[in-house]
Amino acid sequence: MELVTEILGDISNLKVKDDSTTELSRILKEPHFQSLLEAHDMVASKCYEVPPPPELGNDAAVNSALMQADAVRMIGIRKKAGEPLGVTFRVEKDDLVIARILHGGMIDRQGLLHVGDIIKEVNGKDVGNNPTELQEMLKNCSGGITLKILPSYRDAPAPPQVK
Known part of the structure; x- marks a missing residue:
């Protein structure tokens, strides 16, 4: 000024x-x-200080770094009752992680989730670590679904071109 x-x-x-x-x-x-x-x-x-990166061997430090407020994303998707999402999950260190996204499925078309993203909540409810329960919870949802995720920040491999 x-x-x-x-x-x-x-x-x-x-x-x-x-x-x-x-x-x-x-x-x-x-x-x-x-x-x-x-x-x-x-x-x-303002002075912005960047915290030092966590040590690679310390899982607790890595998890706390992942849980920072700016790392959590809220994703909103629209789903019809009974419509498959086209996504599979795996358990990794007591978290539910997106293992695969089926090409052409609803999640693939929306492009908001990626392989490696950790699902923490669905519509405000903790998902636990049982992939079958999560699949059932998502299958029974319809309309707007809000997912709380921790993004993987990994570059996904380019999908193969099928001709």
Whole structure:
């Protein structure tokens, strides 16, 4: 904002004002533009520290790093009663992980879930670690379904091209 004030002062001291300086002055005085700059200044003045990466051998540190608030994603999908999702699960370290996504299935078409994502909740209910119970829970759901997941952040291999 100090720079904007300085620029406005320089523009007002000009002997000859053309359309460009008038437009610049108008833009810099707009409340929305000034609010944007104030928000930028507030964010820019903060100090963001990145925590050190967890040790690879420490499972508890890895799990806590995965459970950070920014790592959890909420996914919303629409499903008709009885419609298969086209996804299978496996148990990995007491978590339900997406093992496979069937090509052309509902989950594949929506593109919101990926192999390796960990499913934590379905419609606010903890999923536990039984893949059969999760399949039944999802099979009985219809309409909007909200999934809480921990993304895998792994690059999925490109699907093979079938011609």
